[in-house]
Amino acid sequence: MSEPSYFLFLHKPKGMTSQACLTIFKKKHKIKKIGHHGTLDPFAEGLLLVGVNEATKYFCYIDDEKKTYQATIVFGKQTDSLDVTGREVASGEVPYLSREQIVLAMATFLGESQQTPPMFSAIKVNGKKLYELARQGVAIPRQARRIFVFELDVLFWESPVLKIVTTVSRGTYIRVLASDLAKVLGTMGYLSELSRTGLCGAGLEQAMSLDQEEVLLSQQIAIADMLSQYRSLYLNQEGEKRLFQGKLIGRECVISELPPSAMSATQGLTNNVCKVFHDKKFLGLATLERDVIRAKRLINHKKNDATSVS
Structure with a gap:
């Protein structure tokens, strides 16, 4: 079975x-x-x-370009990991901050920017994870990465606790975002709670x-339903057979074609990739270039059932 x-x-x-x-x-x-x-x-x-x-x-x-989080930031203290699990390394006063001041500061983070990953992260440098070096008290230069903040709003504010909701691009560190926001507001801060509330x-x-x-x-x-940014090709029986034999397939094996059911933030990178089906059975992914279909990642249907009605 x-x-x-x-x-x-x-x-x-x-x-x-x-x-x-x-x-x-x-x-x-x-x-x-x-x-x-x-x-x-x-x-x-x-x-x-x-x-x-x-x-x-x-x-x-x-x-998975967009991810949504709810986070709680505590101002007036800083930890080495930028979150509640770390060791306190600094403390200071929290200036008077109105909700309006915080909202205005948040607006400066919207859109594209560069963010430097924290030392306490799983990024590997020369085969070692950064957090392993950080625990040894070693800090090394890290290359900033492009991030995009789609949304950043206040949920609750009562000094020194700020609760936020934010939607960000893949690879964004909310701990760093919280620390950077605190600095803009004239203080320091760390993340005490974090919940990922939106994904894919x-x-x-x-x-x-x-x-x-x-x-x-x-x-x-269904696997195919998580790949909604790709168009769908429905093959005839000969097309399915040739695909799993590793052979190239022409347009003559395509019964019908459907456009993507969802737009992707990386749509430009996926135009030549498509989902392939025979009847309602999802076969996997293939590439379509100059009317030639080539297998890219196929399902092993002998051991697994990945039938999709997409």
């Missing part, structure tokens, strides 16, 4: 690593192959995208809890 392959959103609780959360989920539901996309720090909670069986092959093709168009209401006894069908997302 083939094993089902699908994506789902898991609500990671506070106090454990993303990997530990995944290990518990895998053991509880007797899943053979599993992976997750987008690590959350142990002190954080919220959405983890989980891939089961063949779905793990497709993480790198998913559009999903919200927390669509996430499965770790203590849930079974994975509901309504929570299982």
Whole structure:
């Protein structure tokens, strides 16, 4: 009997690593192959995208450019990790700040900017993770990265505690954003709470809890449905056969074609990539260039069931 392959959103609780959360989920539901996309720090909670069986092959093709977080910042103190898990390294007064002042300061962060990753991060330099160096008291120069802040709003303000909601591009460190905001406001700050509330168009209401006894069908997302930024090609039987033989396919094997069902922030990079189907069966991804179709990433249907009705 083939094993089902699908994506789902898991609500990671506070106090454990993303990997530990995944290990518990895998053991509880007797899943053979599993992976997750987008690590959350142990002190954080919220959405983890989980891939089961063949779905793990497709993480790198998913559009996760936008992520939404709710965060709590405490002004007047700074930690070495920029969050509640770190050691306090500085403290100072918090000036009088009105909500309007904070909103105006936040507006300066909207749009594209450069952000330097923190030392306490999993980025590797010469084979070593930065947080391993940071724990040894070593700080090295880090290259700034392009980020984009789509939204940054106040949810609550009562000095010294500020609660915010923000939607940012992939790779943005909310800890750094919080620290930088504090500096603009004439103080210092660290992140005391963090929750990822939006990922790949999903919200927390669509996430499965770790203590849930079974994975509901309504929570299982077909692989093809997570790849909505790609157009769809429906092949005839000969086309399917040739695709899995590793042969090139011409337009004569295409029965029909559908445009992408969602626009992607990386649409320009995916124009030659398409989903391929035979009837309702999702076969995988292929490239289409000059009317020639070439297999890119295919489903192993002998071991896994990844049928999609998309």
